Amino acid sequence: MKIDHLAVVGATGAVGREVCTILESRNIRPEKLTLLASERSKNREIVVFGISHKIEVLTERSFDGVQYAVFSAGAERSREFAPIAVRAGAVVIDNSSAYRMDPTTPLVVPEINPQAVFQHRGIIANPNCSTIIMNVAVYPIHRVIPVRRIVVSTYQSASGAGAAAMEELRTQTADVLAGRRAVPTSFPHPIAFNLFSHNTPIGSDGLNTEERKMIDETRKIFAAPDLSISATCVRVPVPRAHSESINLTLERPMSPADARAILETAPGAKVVDDAEGNYFPMPIGASGRDEVLVGRIRRDPSQSDGRGLDLFVCGDQLRKGAALNALQILELLVR
Amino acid sequence: MKIDHLAVVGATGAVGREVCTILESRNIRPEKLTLLASERSKNREIVVFGISHKIEVLTERSFDGVQYAVFSAGAERSREFAPIAVRAGAVVIDNSSAYRMDPTTPLVVPEINPQAVFQHRGIIANPNCSTIIMNVAVYPIHRVIPVRRIVVSTYQSASGAGAAAMEELRTQTADVLAGRRAVPTSFPHPIAFNLFSHNTPIGSDGLNTEERKMIDETRKIFAAPDLSISATCVRVPVPRAHSESINLTLERPMSPADARAILETAPGAKVVDDAEGNYFPMPIGASGRDEVLVGRIRRDPSQSDGRGLDLFVCGDQLRKGAALNALQILELLVR
Numbered sequence: 175m176k177i178d179h180l181a182v183v184g185a186t187g188a189v190g191r192e193v194c195t196i197l198e199s200r201n202i203r204p205e206k207l208t209l210l211a212s213e214r215s216k217n218r219e220i221v222v223f224g225i226s227h228k229i230e231v232l233t234e235r236s237f238d239g240v241q242y243a244v245f246s247a248g249a250e251r252s253r254e255f256a257p258i259a260v261r262a263g264a265v266v267i268d269n270s271s272a273y274r275m276d277p278t279t280p281l282v283v284p285e286i287n288p289q290a291v292f293q294h295r296g297i298i299a300n301p302n303c304s305t306i307i308m309n310v311a312v313y314p315i316h317r318v319i320p321v322r323r324i325v326v327s328t329y330q331s332a333s334g335a336g337a338a339a340m341e342e343l344r345t346q347t348a349d350v351l352a353g354r355r356a357v358p359t360s361f362p363h364p365i366a367f368n369l370f371s372h373n374t375p376i377g378s379d380g381l382n383t384e385e386r387k388m389i390d391e392t393r394k395i396f397a398a399p400d401l402s403i404s405a406t407c408v409r410v411p412v413p414r415a416h417s418e419s420i421n422l423t424l425e426r427p428m429s430p431a432d433a434r435a436i437l438e439t440a441p442g443a444k445v446v447d448d449a450e451g452n453y454f455p456m457p458i459g460a461s462g463r464d465e466v467l468v469g470r471i472r473r474d475p476s477q478s479d480g481r482g483l484d485l486f487v488c489g490d491q492l493r494k495g496a497a498l499n500a501l502q503i504l505e506l507l508v509r
Numbered sequence: 510m511k512i513d514h515l516a517v518v519g520a521t522g523a524v525g526r527e528v529c530t531i532l533e534s535r536n537i538r539p540e541k542l543t544l545l546a547s548e549r550s551k552n553r554e555i556v557v558f559g560i561s562h563k564i565e566v567l568t569e570r571s572f573d574g575v576q577y578a579v580f581s582a583g584a585e586r587s588r589e590f591a592p593i594a595v596r597a598g599a600v601v602i603d604n605s606s607a608y609r610m611d612p613t614t615p616l617v618v619p620e621i622n623p624q625a626v627f628q629h630r631g632i633i634a635n636p637n638c639s640t641i642i643m644n645v646a647v648y649p650i651h652r653v654i655p656v657r658r659i660v661v662s663t664y665q666s667a668s669g670a671g672a673a674a675m676e677e678l679r680t681q682t683a684d685v686l687a688g689r690r691a692v693p694t695s696f697p698h699p700i701a702f703n704l705f706s707h708n709t710p711i712g713s714d715g716l717n718t719e720e721r722k723m724i725d726e727t728r729k730i731f732a733a734p735d736l737s738i739s740a741t742c743v744r745v746p747v748p749r750a751h752s753e754s755i756n757l758t759l760e761r762p763m764s765p766a767d768a769r770a771i772l773e774t775a776p777g778a779k780v781v782d783d784a785e786g787n788y789f790p791m792p793i794g795a796s797g798r799d800e801v802l803v804g805r806i807r808r809d810p811s812q813s814d815g816r817g818l819d820l821f822v823c824g825d826q827l828r829k830g831a832a833l834n835a836l837q838i839l840e841l842l843v844r
Contacts, residue, residue: 323811324811325660325756325809325811327662327754329664329704329743329745343702344686347682347686347702348686351679351682351683351686362787363791363793364793367678367682367746367747367748367792367793368747368791368792368793369664369745369747369752369791369792370789370791371787371789371804371805371821373787375787376784376785376787379807379808379810380765380784380805380806380807380808380819381807381810382787389810402810402811402812402813403810403811404756404809404810404811404812404817404819406662406754406756406819406821408664408752408754408821410664410704410745410746411702411745411746411747412702412704412746413702417704417743419662419741419743419754421660421739421741421756430715449711449715450711452697452706452708452710452711452717454705454706455706456698456703456704456705457702457703457704458698458699458702458703469706470706470715470741471715472714472715472716473714473715474739475714475716475724475737475738475739476658476659476660476737476738476739477737477739478737482739484715484739484741486706486741486743
């Protein structure tokens with residue numbers, strides 16, 4: 175795999191740092207690596223492949239000679255700088271929401287729609303973390319018998335809100351344990367020993383932006399514009415793995431045994447479903463892992479026609495939910 | 510309200526202590542109060558209405574002269590001692606699962622089926638905590654337009670597993686923050702910064718006991734044997750309030766505005782649904798409160814016929830989920 179020049183935009187953020195870690199673990203070794211961030215991170219250094227890289231400040235000149243750029247610096251930064259990177263000749267893999275629903279931008283989960291990567295016009299969008307984690311578990315079933323409806327409730331980790339939010343979970347929890355007041359800064363509400371509806375704006379339809387992303391992005395990735403989805407997105411006091419309770423209605427009945435057999439060979443998924451030992455997917459088991467863990471695979475007793483299945487999944491929000499998926503897209507491009 | 514002699518069985522447990530607190534706050538002042546617990550709690554004292562009560566050890570002779578007994582000491586203890594209490598002439602309000610599905614035992618949420626209380630044959634069962642909290646929010650809607658199907662995912666607090674589990678959440682979290690290993694004792698898995706599928710045995714249908722309770726008990730309380738329910742029960746690192754993401758399918762369409770109007774006057778419920786301020790039910794808001802908080806009231810976009818509604822609720826597991834509901838039953842009996 176040959177990459178002349180890779181730029182990582184937002185290299186000091188939670189996802190950017192994970193990108194650097196995964197470059198090493200997957201041995202994606204560009205000839206030249208440029209780590210970009212805002213003024214705030216200037217002069218910081220990050221060691222990748224044993225070499226210390228000084229953080230450079232992101233500017234309009236940052237992309238000269240860059241072949242691939244992985245953006246994880248928020249939608250606003252992507253909207254401003256991704257077109258500049260493309261004009262400079264780079265292919266952009268964008269972790270933000272900026273281009274995901276743009277009809278000319280591929281939105282890719284490599285286990286699901288790898289072919290879409292090659293239709294890019296300079297930018298490839300990396301889906302929302304909750305979307306990716308759900309899709310890795312649901313698509314293998316959908317391929318065999320189409321899924322008609324999904325009712326999903328999420329248990330989302332602090333990492334989705336960035337490195338500062340992860341730190342807030344730690345420090346605020348220590349404060350509460352010491353009898354001090356919880357003082358939220360990254361989040362609008364206390365996260366220590368609490369949970370709350372996902373803190374993204376609510377639209378006129380009553381859905382927050384995270385729920386809207388799960389619905390719209392899943393339809394685009396599955397190429398299933400009529401797929402019906404109800405999503406409820408909730409933030410929980412967990413550092414870096416998202417969990418999701420998923421209820422499915424299929425076009426035709428599928429037994430839990432068949433679903434389990436399908437998921438056992440599904441790319442990117444790992445079945446963790448020990449009913450006897452009461453051992454199922456947990457955030458601590460998913461954290462730092464590449465696979466989305468899938469368990470509690472069972473018949474939905476509320477659908478007497480056998481078309482209902484329930485699942486519970488956990489996936490590392492920073493890895494498969496963000497950095498890993500982006501670098502899998504890079505691997506597809508380079509291969 | 511006149512009560513000659515009230516016994517509280519399991520008085521030193523998380524629910525039993527809450528029973529004592531609520532006796533005071535609701536001014537339920539029995540002539541005589543007997544606090545019973547196991548040998549382990551012998552000689553401990555609990556102050557109720559300013560009077561110190563010595564804990565007595567639960568025996569077969571404990572119920573002589575007792576008029577009402579509130580049991581919160583687990584199903585095994587209830588199965589052994591509730592019939593003894595009834596034979597001694599007491600009316601038992603049982604917080605355990607022992608008698609809930611017995612067809613001759615009323616299962617009561619006072620806001621829903623208060624009349625059932627008076628059909629008792631000595632024992633009245635208090636429902637499961639997750640069931641009560643869901644039912645307080647769903648029944649008012651069901652009364653207006655019948656609910657056909659519920660898909661619920663829970664976010665359950667440590668308190669449901671008792672006082673030791675609540676303490677485990679605290680101490681284990683402190684351990685993890687200090688870099689020490691999480692050592693589970695009350696729970697089978699780490700609870701600090703983690704979550705897991707409810708740790709009750711899994712039946713041959715793939716459902717755990719908690720999920721089975723939510724299904725069977727709701728049908729009994731609503732007197733709706735055909736109500737279809739899918740439940741996924743999950744334990745989260747929150748001390749004492751349960752949250753639930755609830756998806757409904759009604760017999761006929763109901764607008765979110767109508768649902769909100771119904772819930773705004775529903776007994777035991779409080780609408781917390783500020784979309785603009787992104788302020789919805791949270792465990793820290795529900796803890797120590799009597800009402801079940803209901804929010805995120807919205808049309809389910811996955812049901813195009815308008816028959817779908819989504820809700821998010823939080824309720825204090827120890828109060829409305831257990832002790833408060835039991836004492837409301839007592840109030841019905843005494844009134």
